[in-house]
Amino acid sequence: MAPSTPAPDRTDHLALDGRVLSDEYHGIGRLAEMLLHRLAGSAEFEVTVFVRPGQRSRRFDIDGLIEGLGYRRAHFDLPLTSPMQWIRWPAALRRVGATVTISPYSLGGPVVGGGRRGTFVHDCIMETDARFAPDRRTRALYMMHTAMMARRNRVLTRSSASARDIERFYRVPVRDWQVIPGGVDETFARGARPATSIDGQDLPATYVLQVGARRPHKNVAGLVRVLPLLPEHYHLVLIGTIDARFPDPVPALAGELGVAHRIRHLPRVSEAELHSVYAGAEAFVYPSLIEGLGLPLLEAMAAGLPVVASDIPVFREIAEDAALLVPPDDPRAWAEAILRLRAPAERAALVAAGHEKVTKNTWDVTAAKMLDAIRRM
Structure with missing residues (x-):
């Protein structure tokens, strides 16, 4: 520069x-x-x-x-x-x-x-x-x-x-x-207390988290296809409004795959609530097909979460080696990447790399x- x-x-x-x-x-x-x-x-x-x-x-x-x-x-x-x-x-x-x-x-x-x-x-x-x-x-x-x-x-x-x-x-x-x-706002790194419920919805003990408005390029349906490949106790928490201009395939797909009970949708959360939901997540998952930046990816790293994201140009640029990058349309690869995070050494390495990344951002x-x-x- x-x-x-x-x-x-x-x-x-x-x-x-x-x-x-x-x-x-x-x-x-x-x-x-x-x-x-x-x-x-x-x-x-x-x-x-x-x-x-x-x-x-x-x-x-x-x-x-x-x-x-x-x-x-x-x-x-x-x-x-x-x-x-x-x-x-x-x-x-x-x-x-x-x-x-x-x-x-x-x-x-x-x-x-x-x-x-x-x-x-x-x-x-x-x-x-x-x-x-x-x-x-x-x-x-x-x-x-x-x-x-x-x-x-x-x-x-x-x-x-x-x-x-x-x-x-x-x-x-x-x-x-x-x-x-x-x-990234420094408040994301302050170690919020994990939330147990938001807006009357109980949060599961083990969940992966996605943040973003429900639009086609966000590929949320791709995450729904991953759930049957994960152990039953894994849940998916989605934060963001549903864009009424687009059809939403998630409810029908979740019903078809039998995983509707494993999905929590939180349309709107406050800043304090967002920090708490990040704090309680097992991992942050970002399956977008295209993004301009992907601010939630950086917020999740700041909050100490390991990240699994789509292998697309902007995430290769922003995350580098601080996230597991997988093809956005391969549910089995997503499930394998999420389960890799159960290994303490792999999880710790990603969290440390994410922390190093956000200190420069x-x-x-x-x-x-x-x-x-x-x-x-």
């Missing part, structure tokens, strides 16, 4: 699209939260956070992140999916005097106005496979919107794997300094690279 650009001798007015601070956007919202915490007290930036009127979240303390950190709040009453925002953004950004604008999600944010503009293109999931989009129209609109944002803003992304996909689909070069790797490192990228835009 090129040497960091020194801080300029001026105060920029940074506008951040805070509409991603919602329960719907796990990793994207976490990125925005991190950046707000790290900008607090900076003499380099004045900050305005745009949110929707009455915006609420179970995952994020929106009032604390804005007024609590001394930022200004501005309202922008359009959803992230509305094309009308391209018309409305310039005037909104002029009103707050923005000289830098950061859009944590490529579906939101301006294509003109707002000074120097950066937008995160986190992945090319829908671009890679039409099955990963709710329908053809949504996919076409998403790609049109992302193409416009990518060509009119400085692209920022979360991994080199995503950078390569962005260059392939949108013909936009992404340099090393535009890759902002994921960070802190939010402070992410924030430093983010600030460097903002200065270079």
